[in-house]
Structure formats: structure tokens, C-alpha cells
Amino acid sequence: MKGFNYSEIRAYYDHDYWNTPGVKSGYANMSRCIGGEWHTQACGWLNSVIPVRSLKLLDAGCGLGHFMVGFTALGAHVIGVDPSDYCVDFIRKNVHLPVIQTTLEDMHTIEDNRYDLIYCGATLEHIPEEHLEASLQNLYRVTVPGGLLFLEIDTKPDELRDTPEESHVNIKPWSLWLWDLSHPSHNWFIREDLVDALHACRDFPGFPLADWSFIVLEKKRP
Numbered sequence: 419m420k421g422f423n424y425s426e427i428r429a430y431y432d433h434d435y436w437n438t439p440g441v442k443s444g445y446a447n448m449s450r451c452i453g454g455e456w457h458t459q460a461c462g463w464l465n466s467v468i469p470v471r472s473l474k475l476l477d478a479g480c481g482l483g484h485f486m487v488g489f490t491a492l493g494a495h496v497i498g499v500d501p502s503d504y505c506v507d508f509i510r511k512n513v514h515l516p517v518i519q520t521t522l523e524d525m526h527t528i529e530d531n532r533y534d535l536i537y538c539g540a541t542l543e544h545i546p547e548e549h550l551e552a553s554l555q556n557l558y559r560v561t562v563p564g565g566l567l568f569l570e571i572d573t574k575p576d577e578l579r580d581t582p583e584e585s586h587v588n589i590k591p592w593s594l595w596l597w598d599l600s601h602p603s604h605n606w607f608i609r610e611d612l613v614d615a616l617h618a619c620r621d622f623p624g625f626p627l628a629d630w631s632f633i634v635l636e637k638k639r640p
Contacts, residue, residue: 421584422442422584422585422587424545424546424549424587427501427502427521428501428502428503428519429502429503429504430502430585431481431500431502431504431505431585432502432503432504433449433504435504436448436449436481436482436504437449437450439581440581442583442584442585443581443583444579444580444581444583448481448482448484449482449508449512451484452482452483452484452487452512452513453484453487453488453491454484456624457484457485457487457488458488458491459622459623459624459625460485460488460622460625461485461488461489461491461492462488462492462621462622463616463619463621463622463625463626464537464568464616465489465492466619466621466622467612467615467616467619468535468566468568468612468634470489470492470493470494470535471492471493471494472493472494472495473494473495473534473535474494474495474497474532474533474534474535474562475489475494475495475496475497475533475534475535475536475537476496476497476498476499476528476532476533476535476536476537476560477489477496477497477498477499477537477538478499478522478536478537478538478541478557479499479500479522479538479539479540479541479542479544480498480499480500480505480509480517481500481502481505482505482508482509482513483498483505483508483509483512483513483515483517485537485539486498486509486513486515486517487513487515489537490515494535496515496516497515497516497517497518498515498516498517498518499517499518499519499520499522499525499528500517500519501519501520501521502519503519505517506519521545521549521553522538522541522545522549522552522553522556522557523545523549523552523553523556524552524556525556525559525560528556528560529560530559530560531559531560531561531562531563532560532561532562533560533561533562533565534561534562534565534566535565535566535567535568536557536560536561536565536566536567536568536569537568538557538567538568538569538570539568539569539570540570540571540572541571542569542571542588542595543571543572543573543586543587543588543589544585544586544587544588545587545588546587546588547588550588550598554598554599554604555604558604558605558606558637561637562637563637563638563639563640564636564637564639565636565637566609566612566634566635566636566637567606567634567635567636567637568632568633568634569599569632569633569634569635570630570631570632571592571595571631571632572586572589572631573589573590573591573592573595573629573631574589574629575589576589592631595631595633596633599633599635604635605637605638606635606636606637606638607635607636607638608633608634608635609634609635609636612634613632613633613634616632616634
């Protein structure tokens with residue numbers, strides 16, 4: 419299998435990535451489990467603290483659309499963003515929800531102040547450090563004032579994983595991610611109350627996962 423090259427990201431996340439465990443991924447048969455129990459529970463877990471019904475929700479780094487389906491079932495108005503040719507084509511043919519093909523650092527086609535909630539799960543660790551600030555600024559830009567950003571980031575190094583993930587090009591300790599996300603240049607603040615409530619929620623089996631690192635941010639109002 420070819421190595422990860424971020425400049426070729428449109429072609430990287432192909433069928434093998436999502437369905438064949440190996441160097442590129444630990445996934446198996448992900449294209450066959452849309453609407454499955456795990457993602458349904460994950461969406462329910464978030465919804466139990468941050469109700470999504472009637473919200474305009476952007477799934478930033480939506481992959482094959484698993485969370486898009488889960489949040490739509492809960493009443494959110496969902497649109498996905500992903501750079502992958504395979505993922506975008508899969509969503510359009512099988513999921514039938516709106517999706518925009520773009521990287522997070524280049525979301526110029528999405529207007530300012532549009533989404534009430536950004537869901538960005540297991541995505542930022544795939545973005546090289548040199549593109550991180552532009553990606554964060556775009557996520558902020560498209561969020562409505564007073565809107566929320568849920569960011570879940572994988573921080574586990576390859577040497578601690580059962581299957582290496584070569585596209586995890588931005589693995590660093592959660593403390594460094596917190597420094598990035600808390601930087602004064604970002605016009606948002608951490609919703610510690612929502613983070614604590616999500617950590618405390620045990621209504622859905624397995625959530626929150628023991629090694630999940632996540633944060634909820636609120637975009638400051640003018």
C-alpha cells in the first residue's frame with residue numbers, strides 16, 4: 419500500500435482504507451455499517467448533552483457519513499465536508515445527504531456564520547501542523563455566534579496502537595492540543611460544563627471511551 423501523502427488526500431481515503439485492516443487503517447467493513455449501533459450510540463451520547471434537533475450541523479471530516487446519518491435521525495439538518503473522492507462519492511450514492519468536497523483549511527465555498535454546531539471527530543490529527551491554524555479558523559468562521567464546536571482528537575501514538583495509522587500526521591499530547599485550542603487568537607471559550615456533562619454521561623454503553631480526548635468550544639458573540 420502506498421504511504422500517506424497529504425497533497426494526494428483526495429485519493430487516499432479509498433475503499434481499502436475503510437474496509438481492510440492493515441497499514442493504512444484498523445477499520446473493517448465500514449462501508450457496510452452505515453446506520454449501525456456504535457455510531458447511533460455516539461450521536462445519542464452527544465445529543466444527550468447538546469440536543470441537535472433543528473440545528474444546522476456541519477460534520478467536518480465526515481468520512482463515509484456514519485455520524486451524518488446518526489445526527490439526521492435525531493433531527494439535525496446535517497451537511498458533511500470531506501476531501502476524499504471515495505467518501506464524497508459514497509455519500510452521494512448511498513447516504514443521500516448533502517456533502518461538500520474540500521479540505522478544512524480550504525472551505526472558502528462555505529459562508530460565514532452558518533452552522534449552529536460543528537462536529538469534528540477524529541479528523542484534526544490527520545491534518546499537518548502547517549494547515550492546522552487555517553483549519554481551526556475556518557471552523558470558527560462558519561459557526562454562528564454563540565454556536566458550538568465539538569472537537570474529538572486522537573492522541574494515541576502508533577507504537578501504542580494495535581494497527582498503525584499512517585495518516586495520523588499530527589499526533590501530540592492532549593495538553594499541547596489544549597494549548598492550541600485555548601490560544602487567545604481564537605475568539606471562542608471552552609464550555610467546561612458541557613465537557614464535564616459528557617464525561618459524566620453513562621446512558622450509552624461505552625461512552626465516553628476511556629482514551630477519548632475532546633473539547634466543546636463556544637464561539638463568542640460580538
